[in-house]
Amino acid sequence: MTAAPVAPTSERVRTFLDRLERLSVDELSVLALAPSDPSEADRLRERAEVAAEDAGRLGELDEAVDRARDLIVQAFSFRGLEPTWFGLNWGRSLSRAEDRALLLAAVQDAAMAIVVGDLLPDEAAALAEPYELAASMRGAAPTSNPASSTHRNAVRLAWVLGAFGWIALGAQLLFDLVAEIVAEQVDPFFR
Numbered sequence: 001m002t003a004a005p006v007a008p009t010s011e012r013v014r015t016f017l018d019r020l021e022r023l024s025v026d027e028l029s030v031l032a033l034a035p036s037d038p039s040e041a042d043r044l045r046e047r048a049e050v051a052a053e054d055a056g057r058l059g060e061l062d063e064a065v066d067r068a069r070d071l072i073v074q075a076f077s078f079r080g081l082e083p084t085w086f087g088l089n090w091g092r093s094l095s096r097a098e099d100r101a102l103l104l105a106a107v108q109d110a111a112m113a114i115v116v117g118d119l120l121p122d123e124a125a126a127l128a129e130p131y132e133l134a135a136s137m138r139g140a141a142p143t144s145n146p147a148s149s150t151h152r153n154a155v156r157l158a159w160v161l162g163a164f165g166w167i168a169l170g171a172q173l174l175f176d177l178v179a180e181i182v183a184e185q186v187d188p189f190f191r
Contacts, residue, residue: 068111106130
C-alpha cells in the first residue's frame with residue numbers, strides 16, 4: 001500500500017488561508033482558548049522552524065504565518081467598529097484582549113503546522129490543535145451579528161434609500177412651490 005501523495009506546501013497554505021478567510025472572527029471567538037504552556041509552545045515552534053529551515057521552507061513558513069496573522073488582524077479591525085442604523089456601535093466587544101491574543105497565536109501556529117505537517121506530523125498536530133478547536137465552532141456565533149460585508153451593505157442600502165426619499169420629498173416640495181407660484185401668477189388673468 002502506497003501513501004497518498006502529499007499536496008505541495010504552497011497549495012496546502014493557500015487552502016488553509018482560504019478556509020481561514022471564510023471563518024468569521026465571531027465564530028472563532030465563540031470559544032475562549034485555554035492558555036498553553038509557554039515553554040511547550042516555544043519548543044514546538046522552534047522545532048517547526050528548524051524543520052522548515054532544513055527542508056528549505058523557512059521563507060514559506062514566515063510568509064504563511066504573516067499572511068494568516070494579517071487575515072485575523074484585518075478581520076478584528078473590520079469587526080471592531082461597525083455602522084448601525086444610528087451611527088457606530090462603540091460598545092461592541094469582540095472578546096477580551098487576552099482571548100484575541102490567544103486566537104492570533106493559535107492561527108499563527110496552525111499556519112506553521114500546515115508548512116511542516118509532512119515533516120513533523122505529531123508536532124504539527126499539537127501546534128494546530130487550538131486553532132482547529134476554535135475553527136470547529138463554525139455556525140455557533142449569534143446570528144444577530146451578521147457578516148461584516150452583509151451588515152455594511154445593508155447600512156449602505158438604508159443610506160441610499162433614505163437619500164432617495166429626501167430627494168423625492170424635496171422634489172415634491174419644489175413642485176408644489178412652483179405650482180403655487182404659477183397659480184398665483186395665472187389666477188389674476190381668470191378673474
